[in-house]
Amino acid sequence: MKQSEQSPREHATVPAVPHSAFSTRHSPLCTPGEHRLSRRKLLGGAALAGAAAAGGSLGLGSLLAAAETGAIKKKHKQVLFVWIDGGMSQFESWDPKPNTQFGGPFRAIPTSVPGIQISELMPHSAKQMHHLSLVRGMCTKDNAHSSGVGRIQRGDPKNRGVVYPFFGSAVANFLGQGPSGLPPYVWIKPGSGGFIYQDAGFLGPKYGALAFGDGKPPENLLRSERVAPADDDLRNMLRRKANERFAAAHPAEPVEAMDFVYDTARELMKRGDLFDEANFSARDKERYGDTEFGRHMLLGRKMLEAGVTFVKVNSYGWDTHGDNFNGHANLLPKFDRAFASIVEDLAERGMLDDVLVICLSEFGRTPRINGHVGRDHFPEAWSLVTTGTGIRRGVTVGKTNELGTYVSGDEYDIGHLFHTWFAALGIDSKAVEYDNHGQPLPLAHDDCFPIKELLA
Amino acid sequence: MPSALRPWSNNYRARWCSAAVVGACLSIFVSNLSAAEVESLAKRIDRQIEAKYSGPRAPQADDAELVRRTYLDLIGRVPTVEEARAYLSDKSADKRVKLVDRLLTAPEHSRRMTEAFHATLMERRGEHEEWTAFLREAFAKNMAWDELVRHVIDPRDDDPALRGAAFFAVNRLSKVGQQETDYPGLTRDVGRLFLGKDLACAQCHNHLFIDDYKQVDFQGLYTVFLNTAIRTDVKYPALGENLMTKPIEFMSVFDKKPLATGPRVPGLREIAIPTFAKGEEYVSPPDRKTKAMGVPKFSPLEKLAEEITSPKNRAFRENIANRLWWLVMGRGLVDPLDQTHVANPPSHPELLKLLADEMLARKYDLRAVLRELVLTEVYARGSAWNATRGGRPEPATYGTAVAKPLSAEQMYHSYLAASGPHGPKAHNAGALRERFTKAFANPPKEPEIEFAPSVKAALFLSNDDEVLRLTVRDSGNLVDRLVKLAEAKDGGADAAAEELYLAVLSRKPTADERREVGELVTKYANERAKLFGQLTWALLSSTEFCLNH
Structure with a gap:
């Protein structure tokens, strides 16, 4: 085939193009989607697609939906994504190897599932094990934080010269904002917040994360004291009427897009109460732990209850190259309380049937204990935990050898998990493709597949 | 525009004679005037638009819509209530021309151009006071576009008012966090912003489905920028060059045949790399003590700046003609703006050629060309569309304002x-x-x-x-x-x-x-x-x- 005869649609599947060449030498600049169409063009369209998916009828969507919440909410899938940044040690958490060469000082304890043991540092999670599933056969490819975080959260697909979306942006794209009218992808994290458009990759900024830095609402979220609620209603009613008049003789799309962002902004503003810690019950605060992560997980639960489609909660500081054991002895109990509490709460409220729960790091930690009594980066054999909608509960999938130095049996890359999670959300990742300006792109790595044992 | 000013109005011409006949008639009756005086560029633009589309169009914008549009495009803001009132109540026949001429010479016009070209050239990567000062200075004196681009591509630091031009390259070459120095990105942007060609996909191989984007096109520009570095001996943004002694070697990732090129503007001849006797290469050699980079006798940046902006390079004048058109008309004749290639022809090829040739003829005087653009009928077309007339005309017809x-x-x-x-x-x-x-x-x-x-x-x-x-x-x-x-x-x-x-x-x-x-x-x-x-x-x-x- 002569190269000139290829259309962009064929680009991704052209057999004449050796993929190895692409993945090793391909320019990071080369994004085939840019050949024909401007990027903003997609954005404009995407904003409307999102709006349409979100509300059914533009503008009025969120109002109508509010009345039907009960019926729709059952069907709207959500995701809780807990990111343990820096690399949690599987030895000290989900895959303990007590009394072995690299096992470290901690014991293993029984859990609510006979036959599954986890580290003694996680007594609360142990009680919730029947709600959880462990993947102990994780084997991934990147041992650097800087690239690993993105690689794992983007699902490490084959390199096609485009930047893939983080899982949160991907889910926001497929599931939309749901009946809540709230932004579909929020990220609760220590440090600064804002609109993190980078997560969205080729999907475009609209699908980026709205980050609540330090668990606080984003800038300008809270209604100004200058504007009483009635005044806010009045001014927005007047704005909407002005838009209606303008749309009579002008293209509808810009007006619809404007109304959509204002509707979303107003839905968010109405939920300023979510951020008010005064609304957290004393019992919840005690159960989740009076820690930053505990507060953030509690806020995460509130966001899920409010109907946010994808909630990411971050915990930082797990890179224990030195003093790994004291480090984990300090970090894990804080994690354990908050994580076990949110799982318990979601299960109790029946939300696990609709909420997919994922908890992982960019990699695990080495069996070898280094000279600083630390463990280093180890993508070769580590564990993650998942549960919720579409996932079998109370099982372990994959295993490591006795010393924890490699995966024995089936190895699972992050691509397998992406296929599994998409399947759990009802998205057939082998049939559905992204359409990046005419370039078809698979949702997850072509060579991976959903893990059947993990699917309910 | 009042019809008194347009003896050869649309309707008249459409009904009674073709554009060519009008031209012929004019040259007979007013043969003592030069062609340009007989028919302004604005009118020739309108003829090209009309020649391409004769379907239903929105009527001309009313005074209110036009005054707002003109203020926003020329000075970057809406008119104040007094300004709007003054224009609406002005009964003079030439009020539109007077408005345009007043706005084009207002200080706010150079602010508007500075802001518009800052957004276009930096794409919100960041700001720098010296860069802003450079753009302000350039637009205040209506610097010719080719001169402006030469400053941007080959920034010198001898004039403090202009040296901020270096920020274009320096910002792109700065390391941010773990991001590598982005030489390919700088190369790509020079192609996109000054030639209207996004050559990114031709870095590692000939473009897979754009026939006229070759790997050598990317590499010929790339080698020039790869030879540069941010100067560390001064506090302000400044770019230095290393010694270039040989062509860049590259190969396609597909066939791995070794290739080489010297500095080269796509479509033009390769620039020869001169050789100098050892010790004779520099105007001033590098100085380790002061960390000053040397100044080689052969400056690829200087050559590239000359070649890119030279009349030989049609892509250069088409690009700025297209971008200026886009700025006021809301849609590029080539759309997207950086996808000029055989498979993506302009919506109005003759019009693009006309504008590009006028750019050159008018020595890249942006203000002069802008004036003609905003005095066209197509610029003054209404944006409202009465749905009872059927579907809104496609944007590329300019049947309504975009x-x-x-x-x-x-x-x-x-x-x-x-x-x-x-x-x-x-x-x-x-x-x-x-x-x-x-x-x-x-x-x-x-x-x-x-x-x-x-x-x-x-x-x-x-x-x-x-x-x-x-x-x-x-x-x-x-x-x-x-x-x-x-x-x-x-x-x-x-x-x-x-x-x-x-x-x-x-x-x-x-x-x-x-x-x-x-x-x-x-x-x-x-x-x-x-x-x-x-x-x-x-x-x-x-x-x-x-x-x-």
Whole structure:
């Protein structure tokens, strides 16, 4: 085939193009989607697609939906994504190897599932094990934080010269904002917040994360004291009427897009109460732990209850190259309380049937204990935990050898998990493709597949 | 434009003779005038547009729509209420030409061009006071585009007013976090922004489905920038060059045949790399002590700047013609702007050629070409479309005006102009401008082409305290005037409605809108300051205000 005869649609599947060449030498600049169409063009369209998916009828969507919440909410899938940044040690958490060469000082304890043991540092999670599933056969490819975080959260697909979306942006794209009218992808994290458009990759900024830095609402979220609620209603009613008049003789799309962002902004503003810690019950605060992560997980639960489609909660500081054991002895109990509490709460409220729960790091930690009594980066054999909608509960999938130095049996890359999670959300990742300006792109790595044992 | 000024109006010409006949007639009857004087560039542009599309069109914009459009395009803000009134009540036949000429020489025009070209060239990567100073200086004196681009590609530091041009390259070559020095990105942007060609995919192989984008095109530019480095011996942004002694070697990732090229502008001949005797290569050699880079006798940047902007390079003048057209017409003749290639022909090839040739003939005088563009009929076409006439004409026909999103800067200046005048204490100008930019600008590296409203911007206009203060009653500002006007017993509400719509939307209110204001004024008789604050805010947050239509 002569190269000139290829259309962009064929680009991704052209057999004449050796993929190895692409993945090793391909320019990071080369994004085939840019050949024909401007990027903003997609954005404009995407904003409307999102709006349409979100509300059914533009503008009025969120109002109508509010009345039907009960019926729709059952069907709207959500995701809780807990990111343990820096690399949690599987030895000290989900895959303990007590009394072995690299096992470290901690014991293993029984859990609510006979036959599954986890580290003694996680007594609360142990009680919730029947709600959880462990993947102990994780084997991934990147041992650097800087690239690993993105690689794992983007699902490490084959390199096609485009930047893939983080899982949160991907889910926001497929599931939309749901009946809540709230932004579909929020990220609760220590440090600064804002609109993190980078997560969205080729999907475009609209699908980026709205980050609540330090668990606080984003800038300008809270209604100004200058504007009483009635005044806010009045001014927005007047704005909407002005838009209606303008749309009579002008293209509808810009007006619809404007109304959509204002509707979303107003839905968010109405939920300023979510951020008010005064609304957290004393019992919840005690159960989740009076820690930053505990507060953030509690806020995460509130966001899920409010109907946010994808909630990411971050915990930082797990890179224990030195003093790994004291480090984990300090970090894990804080994690354990908050994580076990949110799982318990979601299960109790029946939300696990609709909420997919994922908890992982960019990699695990080495069996070898280094000279600083630390463990280093180890993508070769580590564990993650998942549960919720579409996932079998109370099982372990994959295993490591006795010393924890490699995966024995089936190895699972992050691509397998992406296929599994998409399947759990009802998205057939082998049939559905992204359409990046005419370039078809698979949702997850072509060579991976959903893990059947993990699917309910 | 009043028809008295257009003896050869559309209708007349369409009915009675072809464009060619008009041209012939003109040259017979007024043969003592030069062709250019006989038919302005503006008229020739309109002929090209008409030749391509004869379907239904929107009527010409009314004075109100046109004055708003012209202010926004030429000085980057909406007219104040006085300016709008003055234009609407002006009965003179040549008022449009007078307006255009006045705006083009106003200081706000160079600010507008600075802001527009800053957004285009830097794509929100960052700002630098020296870069802004360079653009301001260039547009204040209406620097020719080819000269401006030579400064950007080959920045020198001998003139402090112009040395900020280096920021274009220095910003792109700066290391940010773990991001590598982005030589390919700089190469790509030079192609995109000055040649209208996005060569990114031709870095590692000939472009897979654009026949005329070759790997050698990318590499010929790349080698020039790869040879540069950010100077560390001075505090201001400055670019230095290393010694170039041989062509760059490269190969396609597909066939791995070794290839090489010297500096080269796509489509032009390779620039020869001269050889010098050892020790003779430099004007001034590198100095390790001061960390000063050497100044080689052969400067590939200088050669490249010359070649890119030379008359031999048609892509250069087509690119700026297309970008200037896009700036005021809302759509590129080549669309997207950086996809000039055989498979993506311009919507109006002859028009693009005409504009490009005029660019060259007028020595890249942007202001002169801009003047012609905004005096065309196609520029003054109405944006409203009556649906009873069938579907709205496609944008590429220019059967209606294409609406353009207001840039962050246009939003800022317009918000102030519409809600003001504001006293010096009403807001902190620098900080407020920065917050408008933060709220409305695209993410870095995203060209600002399409209308892309965001939740962030909606929250900003809804809740930012300083923004809200602009619609709180304060001596002399719009809300204050509205409250006072509404106090009049007879027709007070109507006068307020007119003031409000003229100030914010540069037009008079419709009967419907007058009635709405009237009812509200009665309903909120005891809270008029609050009412007019909300009403002003509503119009400032409306789609009509956020678009230049």
